[in-house]
Amino acid sequence: MLTLTDADRKQYENIWVVAEVSSGRIQPVTHELIGKARELADASKSQVWTVVMGSGISQMAESLFAYGSDCVIAVDDARLNGIQDEIEANVLVRLIRKYKPEVVLCAATTKGRALIPRVAVKADCGLTADCTGLSIDPENGDLLQTRPAFGGNIMATIRSPKHRPQMATVRPRVMKAPEPDKSRTGKIIKESILDTDADKMKKIIEIFQSKEAAFNLSDARIIISGGRGVKGPEGFELLKRFASKVGGAVGASRAAVDAGWIGYNHQIGQTGQTVQTTLYIACGISGQIQHLVGMQSSDVIVAIDINPDTPMMQMADIAIVGDLFEVIPEILNEIPKL
Amino acid sequence: MKIVVCVKQVPASNDAKIDPVTKRIVREGIKSIMNPFDLYALEEGIRLKEKFGGQVIALSMGPPKAEAVLREALSAGADHAILLSDRAFGGSDTWATSYALAKAIERIGHVDLVICGKQAIDGDTAQVGPGIAAHLDWMQAAGVMEVQVKDSSIIVKRMHEEGHDICQLQLPAVITVVKDINTPRVPTLRGRLAALKYELPVWKPADIGADPEKLGLNGSPTRVVKTQPPDPRQADTIRIEGTPKECARALVHELRLRSLI
């Protein structure tokens, strides 16, 4: 495989973000990645470039400067309808060869997770999925990529010493989006698709946007989450009442989802969604590591459990020792009508 | 149709501990199983074969003991199975793994469709399926929940964050499948007996014409430099005890102080 010498490696500079475009919008995860890329670029004295591929995206490119991008490469083409991994991969590989970025970050979404491994193979470079930590090694400038392994029981730090760019994916809501600074400006480079990029194209038969699938836990400011301690679907009715009283959404542990008490799209954790809410109230969730990785960066964590010694009760900001079936109805009484 | 299903042997549990002295991951005494997502890939391959004719070939890369998952695939209805096993494959990351599997698929020849599970539960990367497609330069669809064959193309339905889409792609292609796609069958006794007798070919790098520079550690751009237990979140926990009413009052008070409600 093609490995690079020190001299070759020096030609690679700048931190790239591949924007997540879906439903005709640049998704917020893009801003989170740009925020992280900005930190890495400042540490390595380089720039942040964002690649936006889609149909009719030129108008949106400008908005990315405010989050910390110095340059935006816009590839605006009607053929880029969100399902053409093959074309997007070819375009990215070509742009990577042309501009030689040192790092490429992409969202670990359904789309990003299909696209970016194709790019990494074609561009002969290393890729680390679902990173929760990214930093630049001050000694040699390599990107240190930390990710959970073995179901979250271990954190592994990975690097690609001899290949460039170094590629990583990050799940939505793992990094914090920076406050936009409207005064920032930057450069826009327009690139187009070559016919050779589009030799393989999927034919769309149907694209369906659903409210239910769009139900996004991560948009909620408050999440009331239930685990095995909730004991059944009736228990989740109590949590729903709690959630609607405080304007929140209902989350769940895998144990509750596997028991069939609530749908999979409510599951939080390693094999569910990652959330970063202002307030997370865990009711009858013991706090195994696979659950914690999906919610531990929430601002305030409250735990309600009969067992005072669970991992969740230890890590919570506020731990209530008690039976959730007794405590929650009292909380509902205490909260004044909104 | 000639269908290759890629299967991986994984540990049944993720209870990995770090040895405090050697700093290596200790996984002794943990049972091995077929990666759960691959069961769905295998079932889909067998169903397509039953409907459209052809054959299903189960393919795995791993240590010699990984033949167990291939025999399991045979007992469920795969027609053939091939194990890629050699020291030279050891230490492969997703780049090198997908390279070796792609070379084996080329060697098998005239393959129409490759089916993989959405991801393996040990590595959780979901990178090998699209990686195989990239090495072969075939079309790909990840996260498929329904597949139909139409002439020399397939029509697939995929779920994503915003809903779902249905699209058509030309064969040959690589797809990865999610659990919703089917319910895997239980192997029959006859299948199990036949699987036991099957003479399982073991392929080495030379058999697939692989470039040794692209295999194993040599062919893996990534290096694991450190493993450690996850950091606990630091919190000065406020502990509330008492009657349910007292607990509720204290909590509402604390949340109000922080303007959370």
Ligand SMILES: Cc1cc2nc3c(=O)[nH]c(=O)nc-3n(C[C@H](O)[C@H](O)[C@H](O)COP(=O)(O)OP(=O)(O)OC[C@H]3O[C@@H](n4cnc5c(N)ncnc54)[C@H](O)[C@@H]3O)c2cc1C
């Ligand atoms: C590869 C892998 C991936 C995984 N992914 C996920 C994931 O994405 N998300 C996830 O959540 N898990 C995941 N898990 C499972 C995880 O390891 C735990 O099994 C699961 O989180 C446990 O759920 P729980 O806390 O609800 O149940 P338990 O651990 O059984 O905890 C229930 C808690 O409820 C308390 N309780 C009982 N009755 C009451 C009551 N009346 N009032 C108050 N408290 C009460 C108990 O004291 C206990 O603390 C994964 C596991 C593996 C191996």
